[in-house]
Amino acid sequence: MPAPRNDWWRGGVIYQVYPRSFFDSNGDGVGDLPGVLAKLDYIASLNVDAIWLSPFFTSPMKDFGYDVADYRDVDPLFGTLADFEALIAAAHERGLKIIIDQVLNHSSDQHPWFAESRASRHNDKADWYVWADPKADGSVPNNWLSVFGGPAWTWDSRRKQYYLHNFLSSQPDLNFHCEAVQQQLLDDMEFWLKRGVDGFRLDAANFYFHDAKLRDNPPNLDIKEGGIGVRADNPYAYQRHVYDKTQPENLAFLRKVRGLLNRYPGSTTVAEIGCDNSLRTMAAYTAGGNTLHMAYSFDLLTEQCSPEFIHHTVQSIEGELADGWPCWSVGNHDVVRVLSRWKQAGKPVPDAERGRLLMALLLSLRGSVCLYQGEELGLPEAQVAFEDLVDPYGIAFWPEFKGRDGCRTPMPWQHDIEQAGFSSSKPWLPVSPAQQALAVDVQEADEHSLLNTYRAFLAWRRTQPVLIDGSIRLWHADDSLLVFERRVGDEGWLCLFNMGSDDKFYSLPVMVEPLEGVPAARADFQGGRVHLAANSFGYARLLG
The missing domain is CATH 3.20.20.80 (Glycosidases)
Structure with missing residues (x-):
């Protein structure tokens, strides 16, 4: 093994x-x-x-x-x-x-680190979070915003400073x-x-x-x-x-x-x-x-x-x-x-x-x-x-x-x-x-x-090195079809997906051999083109 x-x-x-x-x-x-x-x-x-x-x-x-x-x-x-x-x-x-x-x-603002940091400006963890003085008019230090809405700064009365939080005010940012x-x-x-x-x-x-x-x-x-x-x-x-x-x-x-x-x-x-x-x-x-x-x-x-x-x-x-x-x-x-x-x-x-x-x-x-x-x-x-x-x-x-x-x-x-x-x-x-x-x-x-x-x-x-380790090369995209190539060494596959709600035909620019045994794949390869029903996909081995 x-x-x-x-x-x-x-x-x-x-x-x-x-x-x-x-x-x-x-x-x-x-x-x-x-x-x-x-x-x-x-x-x-x-x-x-x-x-x-x-x-x-x-x-x-x-x-x-x-x-x-x-x-x-x-x-x-x-x-x-x-x-x-x-x-x-x-x-x-x-x-x-x-x-x-x-x-x-x-x-969390309930973490002991934050409790210590907010207690004073002079303790072992005073600079473990992002603290900043207010502007002269008392407003927030800058224009940064929280992902969850509103300013990214909250006033703390203990330190008389603002602390930074990119998310909730109960999630103070650590100072990296x-x-x-x-x-x-x-x-x-x-x-x-x-x-x-x-x-x-x-x-x-x-x-x-x-x-x-x-x-x-x-x-x-x-x-x-x-x-x-x-x-x-x-x-x-x-x-x-x-x-x-x-x-x-x-x-x-x-x-x-x-x-x-x-x-x-x-x-x-x-x-x-x-x-x-x-x-x-x-x-x-x-x-x-x-x-x-x-x-x-x-x-x-x-x-x-x-x-x-x-x-x-x-x-x-x-x-x-x-x-x-x-x-x-x-x-x-x-x-x-x-x-x-x-x-x-x-x-x-x-x-x-x-x-x-x-x-x-x-x-x-x-x-x-x-x-x-x-x-x-x-x-x-x-x-x-x-x-x-x-x-x-x-x-x-x-x-x-x-x-x-x-x-x-x-x-x-x-x-x-x-x-x-x-x-x-x-x-x-x-x-x-x-x-x-x-x-x-x-x-x-x-x-x-x-x-x-x-x-x-x-x-x-799990058994397909082409999909695990292979390179990718994009071939075609329109309002319905996405086509790309995956390759490992001499083994190359064409991967085709019809994301549209109607049947589609795609003209194949190269010779291919339909890949058999792919679960749920349903593409009809017809000589030089492939027919894909709506919401269907298929794979073919590239020849030559």
């Missing part, structure tokens, strides 16, 4: 678990780590390589775990450190890696210009590496450093929808974020992170990049083999989904990447579920049919892939009433923006019992009837379901 690859993450598939909504083992209405352990065989059956666990650390839960009050412990809501260690061991027994979130940009902060966070990451984690998903990884001179951001004269907080109804979009994030000092810290992980062979990082030039930043942050292993941006997490847009996005990142490595995602815990976001205008499309197409497209791009829990079921966005919302972001921007609760509702395990088998009591968010109809038990009983298609396709993909 060959030795495991330390670069398993190259071309790997990572399944994101949002623990609050995955499975509740103790009946309190909130998913937990023992719940993830109970469903490990299900995750393993998907034929993914790793699990990314969203935050489970000690937290007051103002932002549902993305406000950390202790970087080295498990919040009692999710279980114990022993539960986490049991989950690690069980996952490794099944050949699954475990990646955990690291929310390094900011902590302080070397002691950097070392503390590296030590906290090593705490988890010593317990066997296989890597980290780095939240808001380009937010770590701010401009030390606190210069104002310039106005954004070309507002575009999409990205983290970037919507025309959010004033955050009205600035070019030149000084409040994506600073050059970030790279030096990321090199320290990479140095730490190099001491733990086989570990990896995947970073979230949200900025005005995300593709270029992805390239810079993953190039050279001494910073991040891989990164993803919000470019495929927007409403835009035309073949031309995907072609342009892939072409742009490939033009910048050099030896860097992308990670692709079309859904996560922050955006509307992909089958609701990437629906076709004008014509209804069966969700399973569309789901198969998007599955194959995502898993055929060059790079690694993150799948969000429930994508394998084809879950639509849940409709959550205002009175049931818990997301502070959604509450602040209602009704123009419905928030993130609709993609975070409980995973439906059974179609015919209360709470869809997620919990024995009322869950923290309501179960969606539309999602419950697509429950795991229903789809496991149907060999042609989207769930079983995912299992078959991922098992097949």
Whole structure:
């Protein structure tokens, strides 16, 4: 048997678990780590390589775990450190890696570090957070804005200064210009590496450093929808974020992170990049083999989904990447579920049919892939009433923006019992009837379901070096068709996707041989052209 690859993450598939909504083992209405352990065989059956666990650390839960009050412990809501260690061991027994979130940009205001920092201007942690004096008139230090709305500064009466928060006011930004902060966070990451984690998903990884001179951001004269907080109804979009994030000092810290992980062979990082030039930043942050292993941006997490847009996005990142490595995602815990976001205008499309197409497209791009829990079921966005919302972001921007609760509702395990088998009591968010109809038990009983298609396709993909390691070359894109080539050595494939609602023919400029045995593929190769039905895909081996 060959030795495991330390670069398993190259071309790997990572399944994101949002623990609050995955499975509740103790009946309190909130998913937990023992719940993830109970469903490990299900995750393993998907034929993914790793699990990314969203935050489970000690937290007051103002932002549902993305406000950390202790970087080295498990919040009692999710279980114990022993539960986490049991989950690690069980996952490794099944050949699954475990990646955990690291929310390094900011902590909770309930963290002991912040309590000490805000107590005075003269203590050991006085400069662990970003503090600034008011302007002469008492107003905020500069024009920086919070992603969640309003100024990025909050007054603190103890220090008689403002503190910076790129997100909620209860999430003060750590000061990465302080070397002691950097070392503390590296030590906290090593705490988890010593317990066997296989890597980290780095939240808001380009937010770590701010401009030390606190210069104002310039106005954004070309507002575009999409990205983290970037919507025309959010004033955050009205600035070019030149000084409040994506600073050059970030790279030096990321090199320290990479140095730490190099001491733990086989570990990896995947970073979230949200900025005005995300593709270029992805390239810079993953190039050279001494910073991040891989990164993803919000470019495929927007409403835009035309073949031309995907072609342009892939072409742009490939033009910048050099030896860097992308990670692709079309859904996560922050955006509307992909089958609701990437629906076709004008014509209804069966969700399973569309789901198969998007599955194959995502898993055929060059790079690694993150799948969000429930994508394998084809879950639509849940409709959550205002009175049931818990997301502070959604509450602040209602009704123009419905928030993130609709993609975070409980995973439906059974179609015919209360709470869809997620919990024995009322869950923290309501179960969606539309999602419950697509429950795991229903789809496991149907060999042609989207769930079983995912299992078959991922098992097949594991055996295909062309898709794992191959290069990519874009051939064609129009309003319906996307065509590209993947190649390893002398083996080249043509990958074709009809994202439109009508049948399409594509004239083949070269000789090909249809690739047999691809799960769910249905393309009709007819001599010098190929016929693709709506929402279908196919592969062919390039000859000569």
